[in-house]
Amino acid sequence: MKKSSHKMRIPVLSALTAAVLFAASVPMAQAQPASTDEQVQSASLGLPDFTGVVAKTEDGVVNIRTTEAVQVRSPAMGPGGDPYDMFRWFFGPDFMPPGMAPQQRPRGGGNEGQQPQERTVPRGVGSGFIISADGYILTNNHVVADSNGIFVTLSNGKEYPAKIIGTDERTDVALIKIEAKDLKPMVIGDSKQLKKGQWVLAIGSPFGLESTVTSGIVSAINRETGDYLPFIQTDVAVNPGNSGGPLINLNGEVVGVNSQIISRSGGFMGISLAIPIDEAMNVVEQLKSDGKVTRGRIGVQITPVADDVATALGLKDSKGALVSSVEEGGPAAKAGIQSGDVILKFNGRNIEQMTDLPRIVGGTKPGQSSTLEVWRKGKLQTIKIDVEEMPSSSPNAASKDEKDSPAASSADAFGLKVTAVPAADLKRLGVESAVQVTEATAPASEAGLQPGDLILRVNDKDVGTPDQYAKMVASLDKSKAAALLVLRAGQSQWVLITPSK
Template identity: 70%
Template sequence: MLSAYTSNGKIKRLLACASATLLVACTTIGAVTSAQPTSTPVPVLAVPDFTQVVADTEGSVVNIRTTEAVPVRNPAMGPNSNDPYEMFRWFFGPDFMPPGMPGPRQRNTPDAAPQERTVPRGVGSGFIISEDGYILTNNHVVAKSNGIFVTMTSGKEYKATIVGTDPRTDVALLKIDADGLKPLPIGDSTTLKKGQWVLAIGSPFGLDSTVTSGIVSAINRDTGDYLPFIQTDVAVNPGNSGGPLINLAGQVVGVNSQIISQSGGFMGISLAIPIDEVMRVVEQLKAHGKVTRGRIGVQIAPVSEDVAKAIGLEEAKGAMVSNVEEGGPADDAGIRSGDVIIKFDGKDISHMTDLPRIVGATKPGGKVDMQVWRKGKAVTLKVTVGEMPSPDSETASPTAEPPAATPVDALGLKVTEVSSAQRDKLNIRGGVQVTQAEGPAATAGLAEGDIIVTINDVDITSPEQYAKVVSGLSTSRAAALLVMRGNQSQWITVTPEK
């Protein structure tokens, strides 16, 4: 049997295969043997050497420790006090007085005056951004502190003052009295790509000048109104907050801010604020000590694929306007509930969360172009950007009793006219109110009290006109209904019954 294989040359071919290099493949036994190059192999890259990057940058990273004031008991109320009822006050509070004594002890008496002492509060990180002593860190590192101390890698310590903070982006700008410092170069976070190597330098658990490395795991990670975070797998722990995220060119591309963890320690996901966002905040903090943001007075919702298809958008993008603040900038510009904002000041709104960031970064008082999708086409409006105020809650709860309703239609709805008082309160021009929802409408989420403002591209003005529009809907395609619930609006898709 062996001689048969040898005479056929098959064993020789097997030996040839065994000795072939990794870049050569042999054909199956019994076929004509030929050497064929495989697909181009993936290059194997060694882990980069970070030593030079660290040597160039770690001297500009600082340790930040803070102190806070805490209340302490008055010395006159301690164990050596002459007050015979002090023991009871330890249990029942400082105002305790035994029965029969005249009134509670007053807190404003000299022996009851509140006192405070300064204690360590926490440790964080920061980095130098100018030769004359400006330092960047997180707002949560310095918030509620009564003393901030910056320590260089050389061991020299400075007392820092707060130039300004922005809790919304978790950025704080500090200043120390120093000159000739070495600032870290600022990079461009918009050029980051997944898989790119980055470093973090900081003081995890107070261990200053600690270096960790990893890769960029995701970019534009949406977790807040104004922050498209950089996600990495760089080991970041308590104390790293405020430290720099550095690329291999030694440039800052982010400020380490948060970790996602179930234990309180690093679990493979850390988040950094893009340095481009940070530096826009820094410019305002330097100039004014605070950040001013723009607003247009709308509430928004995402655009689903079903809704996009129903209203004629090529893809699910933009921010759907669910409510327009009466008398606000958007209202003055003619924006309506149900409009989908697809561009603001020349910038595309790919996702709902893009809009608050872009509007917030726009200077209040400026007039900009805003493109909305309305009734199957793009419409450009001019809006004067307002200034972001402190948030106020608004409620609207229509209570007018509706007139008689229509019969159940192909959508599974009974509707009635919207009173003029409700229209004025909700700032709408027409619509019909749902008095009963069943079948496809109930399945889609419509309920009694909802107000239907638009169907597809047609504004609803009365129950009679509504019935005519519904009768003309195709039973093979979902219809898009713009529905108001309270002071919110949303698109809901419903397929009529046959």
């Protein structure tokens, strides 16, 4: 696998005392032994019975073993060969026994000049599950990656060679196929309906032990660990070999693909992560039709919206994705997206947190016209954008040419001295207007500003010239923190600074 509260006791004692007194005031009844069925029902009260779920789903889970090719040199020694070639096969070609000089090594025999040979060896064991009666199987990419042979064993013991239909490293999903008919596919559920505390099962081959069933509950949903995967976190015992196996709800439906464990020892430590089945099946459909996954992009780099920044920008909460930089010539730049914009919706879907945006955009078909809702300068704006596929690098911040720049201003209430930015630099950076920091002292230096930074906005007002910037700073309320949009090394972010009085 990839790797007490205090309770009031007086009322309780009073209730117990009352119960004892009541019991003493009535005749003692003769205790009757409970029937076996009643004992079983009482013992299982409140606990689920997994036997029906296992019987319904077990035949859909498969064991996957893989092989790989390795380069080896035969240790066999021919007539007149070097008797120490066996050691060199294990310890490397430079091995020499104690006391022997290199020139004493026998020549002309053994492995001299022998080319390495390729040998197929076992690589690993994983799990998977059947998604169609004609042999399509879903598993993890890391189960089958770098293998030269894949073998699938069904629950009835039959083994089939498998071929890879397609893999997606980013989501760790792989689609493979065996030549078999009338298989029993598993029922695909809806991972969006999962809730914390819900019982779930895992079936797989931990450490090669086929068809092993473990159970637990959903510990968390939408656990963010990557750009495109909001994992399902569970406390189901998952170990190496469970990779690619199904996570199953009590209706016998697959709600996730077991993919990772969080562990310091390499074994289960109470936290396992599964790919939501909705996300996995979206990938599978593309792999089945095209053999690869195509994702959309809009060409922005983003950061979370901090609470204090949201307050300074006039937002009700810290939802959304803050644009830190816009790729030159990319879809966002063509649509008019600017650094400092907060993207709140994409195609009508709310961006609750920063990581929602790349996932939603990634699932959008390239070439599709989409709609962005952004917060800019205290107002909501709707922007049309054409989603593209091919990535390109973002520009780096340009260094300032001192001799072409006018004299810097005097230090202001932020402890900053600024100067104008040459028009050529503004054009290269894709910035309409800004001033550049030439000197930074407290409080700006304490907030992280430094010479070379570009200031684009002050409290959602564009900064044009040093004179305009000076007037903005002079008019600020000295009792409140101001938000400065700062560009550095091609990345922009909001920085809060309280002006000195």
